[in-house]
Amino acid sequence: MTRFSLGKYLLPTYVFLTFLFLMIPIGYTFVFSFNDSIKSNIIWRGFTIDNWLNVCDQADVCSAFGNSIVVAVSATLVSTVLGTMIAIALVRYRFKFRSATNLLLFLPLATPEVVMGAGLAAQFLDFGWQKGLTTVIIAHVMFTLSFVVVTVKARVATLDPALEEAGRDLYASPMVVFWKVTFPLLLPGILSAAMLAFALSFDDFIITQFNSGAVDTFPKFVYTAAARGIPPEANVVGSAVFLIAMTIVIAVQVRASIKRKKMLTR
């Protein structure tokens, strides 16, 4: 005899409803990317795939998206390389101002974005720098760097120093030890740090708003477009980014589970 258990039904229902709630805006965006709209994309006017085929008809959407990619890729590259080096230095070496550096790195995580954005804008004004892509990239490196350092640091801390010593003992110069031992072992941490940095940079609005001047990034474009009606092409870009990200996540998960199975069956 099976006993009636409330949890058996309640929990799955609750989880289902939560996911539904989370997915509704994404689903809405996705569905309306197929809307055959004229000006505003609020009322459903019929199905079309024209928006997907001719995304760049709405020139602003594409250039804003392009800017976002340029900013996110540059900021990710710079902050990942720099952040990895900082993380290794902070864990492995004892130097003056080490704890001060640690503290400073936490500041951007704790500072409200408005404050950081405004502060950076004031700095650029002070230096007399023209606001544009470069200032946005610099600003994004600033706030993604801390996330990279924190993520990579956790990985470095679990890396046994004896492994690097073994490399040195086995005729590898410090450079070779880094590329053959340290880097491959840190790679998962570095990759997840890079992904985090990319995601943070790509959808940042507040700091970008303060430091971009006339340059439009995708979030900034969507924000300004919202006043006069967001074009369906923006929905297309948003949906595409979501789909690509999901595909990557699922692919990584599947690969990991295949690897696990292979390990177990050996």
Added chain:
Amino acid sequence: MAIDFVARGQDLELKGIRKEFPGFVAVDNLDLHIPAGEFFALLGPSGCGKTTTLRMIAGLESPTAGKILLGGKDVTDMKPHERPVNTVFQNYALFPHMSVLENVAFGIRRRKLDEPLTKAQQALAMVELEHLAQRKPQQLSGGQQQRVALARALVNRPSLLLLDEPLGALDLKLRRQMQIELKAIQMEVGLTFLHVTHDQEEAMDMADTVAVMNQGHIEQMGAPEALYDRPKTAFVAKFLGQSNIFIGKVTESNAETTSIDFNGKKITGLTKRSEKTSGKIAIGVRPEKTHFHETEPKADPALNILGPGEITDIRFTGVSNQYQIDIPGVGEITVFAQNVGRSPVVELGAKVFVSWKVEHSFGLADLPNGAEETD
């Protein structure tokens, strides 16, 4: 890179090595010579500086003062990757992102020698693991990992192989088996082995020469039998096996024998087996060299006799029993007696006398810790 790789081991010489860390001296003025092809053990309790010494030889630490010579060549300022020395690390330090085969081939690849994989495969065959070449290290058991670490070091044919407590993480049975294998491999390849351990049995079992290290310096060095038979300091007497130690003023010393007055009892040792023959000295004897008697033995100048005392504790250790005897005015004495007949030989609480041959006594150069204050 100009690394000399030799078919056989080279001798290692440490000259006045000193290593200071902030706040303490880890190794103090250490002199050591290990002849080529020898299995040498550096034995000591944790914190005695033995691992620091090993790391300095590997190049992972640099000495504050002193010189390290390998095959007569000064390697003190060489980087670890420039030294023809390889290490088997305490926790093996196998690269988790590489297969077992790639781990073993690592050193050969770095030196850009021919056929790294073939050589690695041969090294794995030597430790009987060739069938696991494609596995990742974390898929192996502790004993297998240990053998991979050994193959990874040996494949390079280093002039000197350093072993940093390589058997510490293994269980007793596996450890005994690995000790035998390690010794066999060393004899086969003829390399110089420097083995660091805190396990006295392991050191005595495998090494040709044992150096007992304490607080940054070497207390005594020699063949295991010599070290055990005639420890020269109280530390060695206690660290290497067990000892009964008696402290007293020398009452009589001639060419043959030296005697002390130990709480009114006379204890004698051979003068040639005494480090000191005047003042207050310590004389010791191994528990298995002492015997007990149920009746008082006849006085004999060749025997030290103490007693009577009472058996206060009997411990069964398999092949022998360990008896604790409390003799009034003398203190506790430990006696080992083999269980060849009935066991135990005497009952708890029995009154017995203890004796040992004068020639089995050893006179120490120093007094056990705390002896000066209490007596």
